[in-house]
Amino acid sequence: MIICDVLLTGGSYVTMDAGFRILEDHDLAVKDGKILDIFPTGSKDYHAAEEIDATNCLITPGFINAHTHMPMTYFRGLADDLPLEKWLQEYIWPLEARMISTDFVYDASLHAATEMLMHGITLANDMYFHMGQIAEASIKAGMRVIVSEAIIGHNFKGALTEIGSKVQTFKDQYANQALVDCCLAPHAIYTCSREILEACVKAASRHDLLLHMHLSENTPGTG
Numbered sequence: 001m002i003i004c005d006v007l008l009t010g011g012s013y014v015t016m017d018a019g020f021r022i023l024e025d026h027d028l029a030v031k032d033g034k035i036l037d038i039f040p041t042g043s044k045d046y047h048a049a050e051e052i053d054a055t056n057c058l059i060t061p062g063f064i065n066a067h068t069h070m071p072m073t074y075f076r077g078l079a080d081d082l083p084l085e086k087w088l089q090e091y092i093w094p095l096e097a098r099m100i101s102t103d104f105v106y107d108a109s110l111h112a113a114t115e116m117l118m119h120g121i122t123l124a125n126d127m128y129f130h131m132g133q134i135a136e137a138s139i140k141a142g143m144r145v146i147v148s149e150a151i152i153g154h155n156f157k158g159a160l161t162e163i164g165s166k167v168q169t170f171k172d173q174y175a176n177q178a179l180v181d182c183c184l185a186p187h188a189i190y191t192c193s194r195e196i197l198e199a200c201v202k203a204a205s206r207h208d209l210l211l212h213m214h215l216s217e218n219t220p221g222t223g
């Protein structure tokens with residue numbers, strides 16, 4: 001008998017290996033948070049504290065949401081039929097200036113993480129403010145997250161040479177937390193100057209950080 005933590009029995013598995021194999025009627029053993037074995041149902045004698053009957057289920061790797069603003073879950077549906085420029089300048093930015101707080105960001109992020117997990121998303125690549133609260137909410141929910149501190153030109157007050165240092169400090173702080181990573185997030189080409197974008201590229205290289213931005217979100221005035 002082989003001991004593992006979780007055993008899924010039956011079901012079909014989308015392996016995403018080099019051959020993109022789909023294994024039908026297999027069992028899957030998990031130990032220490034990692035897949036230990038996948039084998040034809042009942043062909044090995046595994047014993048687990050938790051056993052899940054996955055018959056008639058399709059088991060896939062977790063989905064990745066490659067672009068989120070998790071706290072904005074609480075703004076869902078608000079003026080969402082307007083052109084981007086009008087939506088941002090007349091509704092979202094004024095609303096954020098009035099309402100965003102650390103509690104708001106934590107609560108809305110917890111809501112967003114829970115909602116994503118319920119739909120199979122296990123990693124979100126987020127862009128917003130108060131990355132500590134978003135990280136903590138994601139940890140509480142048990143979801144992986146890449147957080148970032150959005151840089152928007154008209155709000156940016158720091159020195160260009162210091163871009164990246166806050167994210168690096170955060171990265172060091174969460175170095176031992178497997179669920180959390182962080183990156184640099186210049187918001188968009190229409191909200192960041194060339195100087196800010198160049199400083200972000202240099203900082204990303206200097207601190208070995210990923211970059212996350214709206215590359216082709218929309219063009220102001222075109223809707």
Ligand SMILES: [Zn+2]
Pocket residue numbers: 067068069214
């Ligand atoms: Zn976005």
